[in-house]
Amino acid sequence: MxxxxxxxxxxxxxxxxxxxxxxxxxxxxxxxxxxxxxxxxxxxxxxxxxxxxxxxxxxxxxxxxxxxxxxxxxxxxxxxxxxxxxxxxxxxxxxxxxxxxxxxxxxxxxxxxxxxxSAHHILGNYLLERDKSMLYEFAESKDLWTRRVAMITTYRFIKHNQFEPTLKLATMLINDKEDLMHKACGWMLREIFRQDRQVLDTYLKAHYQQMPRTMLRYAIEKHEPEVRKMYLQGLI
Structure with missing residues (x-):
């Protein structure tokens, strides 16, 4: 063995x-x-x-x-x-x-x-058509890595045009103190852009002014330069 x-x-x-x-x-x-x-x-x-x-x-x-x-x-x-x-x-x-x-x-x-x-390959696949409430519990954890698992798990959902879990978690984690969470949230939001720009833009217009700078920069990375500039200047 x-x-x-x-x-x-x-x-x-x-x-x-x-x-x-x-x-x-x-x-x-x-x-x-x-x-x-x-x-x-x-x-x-x-x-x-x-x-x-x-x-x-x-x-x-x-x-x-x-x-x-x-x-x-x-x-x-x-x-x-x-x-x-x-x-x-x-x-x-x-x-x-x-x-x-x-x-x-x-x-x-x-x-x-x-x-x-690991998170999106295992939990993401398993929870794709199942209840996702455990991820919202993970997002409230004091442990940085558990919170990151919650967000990165949604990568698999995004690929299947299930955006709501990512958006809900991004809102829950918008005041997170860890830069690594800002990056994770922004990254997943950017992945939504690849699937459906309108969904992301609607979310950003409602929340971008509250986002940490790192989260916002990651989220808008694929937007046109002039649009990125407007977001960063608070002009959207």
């Missing part, structure tokens, strides 16, 4: 100290920063993704050990494997089991790349 220890041993051997040092800075692991205390071994994301076919057969109890690793790349790899398992799930019961696993290990989905690599 494939074990977390076996995977960990192989992955750690791939580490590069120079890449690790860069990642420590990029993911803000210093004291008081959002990724404080996170540890990197230095492996590029494409190289982690190449390991998924080799390790996708790992049982969930062993995957859970990997998910709880102190090493960022091992947690990310565990999520890549989980996403693949979800994509291969053949029954609704299998999907629910994987979603339950994800929710039970949410404490270790604890940086923006971990959230962005």
């Amino acid at each position: 494939l074990t977390a220890k076996q995977i960990e041993s192989g992955v750690l051997a791939m580490g590069d100290p120079d890449i690790a040092q860069h990642s420590q800075r990029f993911f803000k692991t210093g004291e008081g920063e959002y990724g404080e205390g996170d540890i990197f071994v230095g492996i590029r994301v494409p190289n982690l993704r190449k390991l998924v076919p080799q390790y996708k057969g790992i049982e969930l109890d062993e995957l859970g050990k990997l998910q709880q690793s102190q090493y960022h790349e091992l947690r990310l790899l565990a999520l890549f494997i989980l996403v693949k398992k979800y994509q291969l799930a053949k029954t609704e019961n299998d999907q629910k089991r994987l979603v339950d696993y994800y929710l039970n290990h949410l404490a270790w989905v604890n940086n923006w790349d971990l959230v962005d690599s």
